[in-house]
Amino acid sequence: xxxxxxxxxxxxxxxxxxxxxxxxxxxxxxxxxxxxxxxxxxxxxxxxxxxxxxxxxxxxxxxxxxxxxxxxxxxxxxxxxxxxxxxxxxxxxxxxxxxxxxxxxxxxxxxxxxxxxxxxxxxxxxxxxxxxxxxxxxxxxxxxxxxxxxxxxxxxxxxxxxxxxxxxxxxxxxxxxxxxxxxxxxxxxxxxx
Numbered sequence: 679x680x681x682x683x684x685x686x687x688x689x690x691x692x693x694x695x696x697x698x699x700x701x702x703x704x705x706x707x708x709x710x711x712x713x714x715x716x717x718x719x720x721x722x723x724x725x726x727x728x729x730x731x732x733x734x735x736x737x738x739x740x741x742x743x744x745x746x747x748x749x750x751x752x753x754x755x756x757x758x759x760x761x762x763x764x765x766x767x768x769x770x771x772x773x774x775x776x777x778x779x780x781x782x783x784x785x786x787x788x789x790x791x792x793x794x795x796x797x798x799x800x801x802x803x804x805x806x807x808x809x810x811x812x813x814x815x816x817x818x819x820x821x822x823x824x825x826x827x828x829x830x831x832x833x834x835x836x837x838x839x840x841x842x843x844x845x846x847x848x849x850x851x852x853x854x855x856x857x858x859x860x861x862x863x864x865x866x867x868x869x870x871x
Contacts, residue, residue: 704764704793704794705747705762705763705764707794708747708762708763708764708792708793708794709729709730709747709748709762711794712747712748712760712762712792713727713729713748715812715815716748716750716815719817720815720816720817720818721817721818721819722750722818723818726750726751726752726818727748727749727750728748728749728750728751729747729748730745730747731745731746731747731748731749731759732744732745733745733746733781733782735780735842735845735846736842737839737842737843737846742846742849744777744781744845744846744849745849746759746760746761746774746777746781747760747761747762748760748762749781749786750821752818752821752822752825755784755825756781756782756784756786757786757787757788757821757825758786758787758788758789758790758816758821759774759777759778759781759786759788759789759790760774760789760790760791760792760815761773761774761777761789761790761791761792762792762793763791763792763793764793766793767791767792767793767796767797767798768798770791770848771789771791771798771800771805771807772805772844772848773791773844773845773848773849774789774790774791774800775789775800775802775805776841776842776844776845776848777789777845778800778802779802779833779837779838779841780833780838780841780842780845783832784830784831784832785802785803785830785832785833786802787801787802787803787824787825787828787830788800788801788802788808788816788821788824789802790814790815792812792815796810796811796812797810797811797812797814797815798810798814799814799815799816
């Protein structure tokens with residue numbers, strides 16, 4: 679009986695590990711697709727687009743690393759982040775907004791979540807959808823216009839704490855989402871980090 683439980687547990691772990699690997703591969707492919715779209719179709723310069731951006735989230739005494747797939751900067755200012763989500767992009771919208779709000783001293787104005795089939799662009803200040811589909815991802819020209827005259831203010835500390843908790847909760851949910859530098863929960867028994 680006990681051997682059957684151990685065998686079943688190993689099979690379940692193998693399935694989960696395969697799903698995570700598949701998710702990593704899909705997120706990497708979506709990231710490449712997004713980067714190419716930004717450079718080839720949306721008019722951004724290579725120096726304005728960074729892939730695989732890690733950042734530190736400080737919550738009380740804890741310092742935790744979080745991750746965003748793409749960061750677009752304009753004139754040295756964080757302007758847009760993109761979260762590549764294998765599976766439902768609806769389920770990752772709140773994560774992207776939280777990351778945009780706490781990634782730096784000032785919030786990143788636009789958060790995008792995308793998969794191989796579609797994208798959703800969000801205003802990080804309100805959390806509201808500003809467009810759906812790949813055409814909703816702002817071009818360089820559109821992003822410049824969107825940010826013109828927009829004064830960014832730091833997120834109030836009490837709200838920032840809530841946003842950090844939301845972001846870290848999403849980071850901990852890693853099934854079908856890449857692990858590694860982006861965080862996550864290890865499925866290996868010997869890794870208790």
